[in-house]
Amino acid sequence: MTIQKKLFLFFMLALFASSPFFSASKTFRFGSNIITSIFDENLYPGDPVFLKLLVESPFIKNEINARVEIIENKTGKRIRSAKMYNLEEGNINPTTKILFVGLPLSTYLNPGSYTMQVDFQSNALSEILFIPFSLKEKTFVKETILLDPVNTAIKTDDSPQRMAQIDNLNAVLNTINLKAKKTIEAFMQPVHSTRRTSFFGDRRTFAYSNGKSETNLHFGIDFGVPIGTEIFACASGKVLMSEMRNSTGWTIVIEHFPGLYSLYYHLDKMLVKKGDFVQKGDLIGLSGKTGLATGPHLHWEMRLLAEAVNPDYFVERFDLFK
Incomplete structure (x- = not known):
């Protein structure tokens, strides 16, 4: 293992040991309708971002349609969107609906403030929710991998x-x-x-046996x-x-x-x-x-x-x- 990798591993272990992980929550009230959001407000590039909504309402009878879009606050750039789905397993309260979704965050995203914009639609409620989270800076390892003729043939x-x-x-x-x-x-x-x-997110350069090279992201x-x-x-x-x-x-x-x-x-x-x-x-x-x-x-x-x-x-x- 290279010195750079050893230092990176030491940094990551220290980070996990010193940083407690807590979910954040934000509650929205619309009359007798209450929506509680559960999310992770501090993430790193390459992490997934998940959102869980607990919807308490005596009036919502039909399926809820909710779509989440990730927006970078500084630029207004829309990063990714996905539809939430019902998470009914274990839910015994007929007046509570549980929605859930996860979205990937690229390792190339800039650190800073982001917003989950939720377009919430039901028979009893139509609202747009704004849920903030932040991306912290993260350094990824750079490495060069020498490939012999056999592995060069496989890669190309x-x-x-x-x-x-x-x-x-x-x-x-x-x-x-x-x-x-x-x-x-x-x-x-x-x-x-x-x-x-x-490590996940390594910036890899494959040096082929024929003298050529190619740069890739390590996915796992x-x-x-x-x-x-x-x-x-x-x-x-x-x-x-x-x-x-x-x-x-x-x-x-x-x-x-x-x-x-x-x-x-x-x-x-x-x-x-x-x-x-x-x-x-x-x-x-x-x-x-x-x-x-x-x-x-x-x-x-x-x-x-x-x-x-x-x-x-x-x-x-x-x-x-x-």
Whole structure:
């Protein structure tokens, strides 16, 4: 591990150890209608932003339509939007509706103040809510990875087979299945090891064996573990992919709630198949060195609305919304 990576890891561990994580709330009252918002007001580029609304009203009878849009306050730029969905599991109060949504925040966003603008529509209420949050500054690691001829060939492969694999994965990650299991709990790391060889959001330059190079963003976390290390489901969900891919080797993708997926790359052996339901902590495979890999490791990734987001958020902070 380079000195830069060691310093980065030390900084991140110190940050998590010294920063307590609390959800914020803001209440809106419109006559006898009360909307309580639950959100995380301090985030970093690359984190997901989640919003939970508790809607108390004796008058709302039909489905609520609510759409959230992220706006950068300084520029007025509209970043991303998504429709909220009903989160009814465990709700026994007939006069309370629960809405939920998550949106990805790019690692390239500027630190500063942002607003979630909620367009709320129902048979009894039509309002626009404004919910503030801030992005703190974050430094991402820059690294150069030297690829031998074998890995260079994998990384630069533009064969119809690999293009079809990319299209197939993107089709899965772009799916928002509102009937999917909705898992809101503290996630776990997929391995017991804490040895990380690459981090989420690393700015990577791949130096090819032919003298050329290419710069990419690292979408997940790499755990440097020996071949055959046990890999566990980071949370409960449904296996939507379990197959060999040219670049990521033996690959598993698990759906955790509408639009949220965990990905596990470079496995040596898979112990689940497409269509299986798993619980948090279930053994799903063994780590390996398949696909594009310079050494044995597990690549663990989280995708929200098809965009890569910081996996650590789900371990450290996601249970704020239970």
